[in-house]
Amino acid sequence: MNKNDALNIIDAKAGMLCAASDEIWGLAELSLQEYGSEKLYEQFLIKEGFSVRHGLCSIETAVTGTYGSGHPVIGILAEYDALSGLSQQGGATVEKPVPGNPNGHGCGHNLLGAGALGAAIAIKEYLKFTGKSGTVIFYGCPGEEGGAAKAFFARENEWSKLDAALTWHPDDVNQVVTGSSMACIQKEYIFSGVASHAAGAPEQGRSALDAAELMNIGVQFLREHMGQNASVHYAFTDAGGVSPNVVQSKAKVLYMIREATVQEAVKLEARVDKIAQGAALMTETQLSTRFIDGTANPLPLKTMEQLLYKNFVQVALPEYTEEEWAYAAALKNTYESVGLPGYAAKFDENIAQTVDKATDGGKRALNDFLMPLYHSSVTLPGSTDVGDVSWQTPTGQINCVTAPSMVPGHSWQMVSAGTTGIAHKGMLTAAKVLAAAAIDIIDDPALLPPIRAEFEHASSAGYVCPIPKGAKPEIV
Ligand SMILES: [Zn+2]
Numbered sequence: 001m002n003k004n005d006a007l008n009i010i011d012a013k014a015g016m017l018c019a020a021s022d023e024i025w026g027l028a029e030l031s032l033q034e035y036g037s038e039k040l041y042e043q044f045l046i047k048e049g050f051s052v053r054h055g056l057c058s059i060e061t062a063v064t065g066t067y068g069s070g071h072p073v074i075g076i077l078a079e080y081d082a083l084s085g086l087s088q089q090g091g092a093t094v095e096k097p098v099p100g101n102p103n104g105h106g107c108g109h110n111l112l113g114a115g116a117l118g119a120a121i122a123i124k125e126y127l128k129f130t131g132k133s134g135t136v137i138f139y140g141c142p143g144e145e146g147g148a149a150k151a152f153f154a155r156e157n158e159w160s161k162l163d164a165a166l167t168w169h170p171d172d173v174n175q176v177v178t179g180s181s182m183a184c185i186q187k188e189y190i191f192s193g194v195a196s197h198a199a200g201a202p203e204q205g206r207s208a209l210d211a212a213e214l215m216n217i218g219v220q221f222l223r224e225h226m227g228q229n230a231s232v233h234y235a236f237t238d239a240g241g242v243s244p245n246v247v248q249s250k251a252k253v254l255y256m257i258r259e260a261t262v263q264e265a266v267k268l269e270a271r272v273d274k275i276a277q278g279a280a281l282m283t284e285t286q287l288s289t290r291f292i293d294g295t296a297n298p299l300p301l302k303t304m305e306q307l308l309y310k311n312f313v314q315v316a317l318p319e320y321t322e323e324e325w326a327y328a329a330a331l332k333n334t335y336e337s338v339g340l341p342g343y344a345a346k347f348d349e350n351i352a353q354t355v356d357k358a359t360d361g362g363k364r365a366l367n368d369f370l371m372p373l374y375h376s377s378v379t380l381p382g383s384t385d386v387g388d389v390s391w392q393t394p395t396g397q398i399n400c401v402t403a404p405s406m407v408p409g410h411s412w413q414m415v416s417a418g419t420t421g422i423a424h425k426g427m428l429t430a431a432k433v434l435a436a437a438a439i440d441i442i443d444d445p446a447l448l449p450p451i452r453a454e455f456e457h458a459s460s461a462g463y464v465c466p467i468p469k470g471a472k473p474e475i476v
């Protein structure tokens with residue numbers, strides 16, 4: 001069996017992979033509650049001959065499937081959580097929720113998991129038929145949208161045992177992911193005080209609501225003294241009762257603390273903690289905290305980006321039917337799209353010119369081409385727990401077209417596109433590129449050392465896990 005034969009297995013299994021994606025799209029389970037989706041992957045992995053482990057680091061909706069022995073050990077990362085409030089009929093070009101399920105796959109994780117499964121199966125078959133040394137591990141990682149299972153696994157050093165990790169994300173362009181994104185820590189600050197009659201016995205009351213408000217004010221003043229890249233966001237999750245004539249004895253405020261690196265994020269979190277303690281002291285209330293999740297900044301590696309790009313060039317990109325073009329054009333009309341698609345076009349003038357030409361100035365409904373390779377170290381807004389993986393093993397990511405050009409993330413349009421032929425084709429392409437890159441690593445022992453060397457250099461600051469010891473995954 002050669003590399004092409006292995007990639008053809010993905011086409012042979014296309015029916016099963018598309019059905020898995022569609023079923024998970026229908027289940028649309030929220031972060032850390034993906035019981036049906038996990039079960040489905042478990043069944044597929046068992047059927048395909050992987051040795052399956054259900055649950056990981058006390059996260060029940062995690063699943064791993066391992067095949068092969070010896071090095072290189074390659075992890076293929078899957079996700080399968082949906083988003084609340086994004087119920088939408090598949091393939092529709094108008095906003096139309098589906099009765100009975102309030103959630104939807106607005107980030108395309110139904111496709112992400114199925115594509116990862118396709119890649120893992122092709123790598124497994126290659127190992128099986130060539131008898132080469134190598135291990136492939138499919139990682140079903142719950143809670144990307146909230147929960148950050150990959151960071152919890154990183155706390156237990158799960159990723160350190162890999163020689164490399166590969167993953168992908170549904171998108172509106174075909175590209176190798178480059179650059180970084182923000183480290184982020186989510187934590188709830190819970191104040192409790194003493195309720196009393198606000199007019200009759202105010203001196204007996206100790207207001208938790210005051211404490212939460214003073215904390216927010218304290219953080220306002222902190223903002224002047226944070227790093228340029230830092231940002232802090234908050235939401236009241238409980239402001240006490242609705243009676244102004246009661247001193248509120250309970251209040252909760254959820255914080256999201258973002259920094260360019262995980263090391264800085266953990267330091268900023270400690271400063272926010274002090275402000276919360278100060279607010280409790282001022283109001284004579286009690287403070288407790290509930291850690292929700294944390295993610296590190298991803299480490300981009302040029303060598304890994306080159307390996308993925310080389311394979312992306314070799315894999316045939318999808319061609320679309322007239323109906324698919326028409327659907328994409330109709331969906332594109334439902335949202336505003338300005339500028340050019342793709343990450344690189346924003347930062348590189350030459351690439352911007354190429355993309356401008358290829359997309360007719362951004363007007364084309366589907367970006368049916370491969371973005372030129374672009375290496376970046378720019379930190380973009382947003383966060384992902386793939387970052388934590390990248391601190392423990394060299395990690396590469398690609399994007400494949402699963403939706404019309406410049407489709408907004410986390411939108412009903414993204415949910416609508418998730419069951420279409422466009423999405424299925426993108427998912428199968430992703431599976432092929434990831435499998436092809438993994439097969440290169442298995443075949444050529446000279447490939448990994450430079451990737452590992454770049455990784456050692458990039459991660460020399462040392463990984464700081466944003467998940468404290470003892471913290472358990474929490475559903476917000
Ligand atoms: Zn998302």
Ligand SMILES: [Zn+2]
Nearest residue numbers: 107109144169
């Ligand atoms: Zn996502």
